[in-house]
Amino acid sequence: GAVVSQHPSRVICKSGTSVKIECRSLDFQATTMFWYRQFPKQSLMLMATSNEGSKATYEQGVEKDKFLINHASLTLSTLTVTSAHPEDSSFYICSASVVGGETQYFGPGTRLLVL
Amino acid sequence: GNSVTQMEGPVTLSEEAFLTINCTYTATGYPSLFWYVQYPGEGLQLLLKATKADDKGSNKGFEATYRKETTSFHLEKGSVQVSDSAVYFCALSKRRNTGNQFYFGTGTSLTVIP
Numbered sequence: 001g002a003v004v005s006q007h008p009s010r011v012i013c014k015s016g017t018s019v020k021i022e023c024r025s026l027d028f029q030a031t032t033m034f035w036y037r038q039f040p041k042q043s044l045m046l047m048a049t050s051n052e053g054s055k056a057t058y059e060q061g062v063e064k065d066k067f068l069i070n071h072a073s074l075t076l077s078t079l080t081v082t083s084a085h086p087e088d089s090s091f092y093i094c095s096a097s098v099v100g101g102e103t104q105y106f107g108p109g110t111r112l113l114v115l
Numbered sequence: 116g117n118s119v120t121q122m123e124g125p126v127t128l129s130e131e132a133f134l135t136i137n138c139t140y141t142a143t144g145y146p147s148l149f150w151y152v153q154y155p156g157e158g159l160q161l162l163l164k165a166t167k168a169d170d171k172g173s174n175k176g177f178e179a180t181y182r183k184e185t186t187s188f189h190l191e192k193g194s195v196q197v198s199d200s201a202v203y204f205c206a207l208s209k210r211r212n213t214g215n216q217f218y219f220g221t222g223t224s225l226t227v228i229p
Binding site: 004006034041042043044046049077092093094097102103104105106107108111 | 139147156157158159160161164166200201210212215216217219220221222224
């Protein structure tokens with residue numbers, strides 16, 4: 001149980017385009033989803049916390065207009081990287097918590113490469 | 116503030132060797148503690164957790180004990196296998212208004228050689 005999927009697993013795009021990444025909880029309802037960014041050989045950096053039906057809470061230094069997060073249902077959150085640039089290339093990982101739970105369950109990650 | 120410090124890697128061990136990865140934390144109150152494992156090209160998988168002092172988390176031969184007196188949560192395994200090669204992250208969880216926030220260590224890369 002507690003499986004989280006992400007789509008796509010890998011995406012290559014041109015500079016200036018927008019990319020949408022989906023995060024789904026497959027077998028549980030997640031009131032809270034989290035979006036992380038991971039640079040090579042580094043730890044995870046929390047970008048934002050997404051609660052179903054409300055606006056996402058962004059961490060300091062994360063541009064909310066660049067990284068649009070939508071949590072439309074209890075099983076789906078999306079991250080849209082708008083007007084992507086090469087410096088946005090990274091590994092993006094989402095996680096989800098069950099209702100009332102503490103453990104976060106992580107998706108497999110999405111590797112974004114902006115050319 | 117809240118933070119997690121892990122021993123730096125990379126760590127290279129021979130198969131069947133004993134593994135210890137040190138983890139200490141700084142936190143207010145009573146956090147929950149976790150170990151996650153990340154295999155190459157994949158996301159993080161929960162390995163084990165402990166929610167209160169003196170709890171021992173265990174899974175797949177790995178163990179870690181929540182030591183409040185030393186603010187530590189060291190990961191151990193008695194006999195590692197090649198398949199244990201991965202990056203291991205120690206983390207603590209603190210509740211806040213928007214949900215439980217995780218604070219991760221920098222990760223320790225483990226390579227097990229036959």
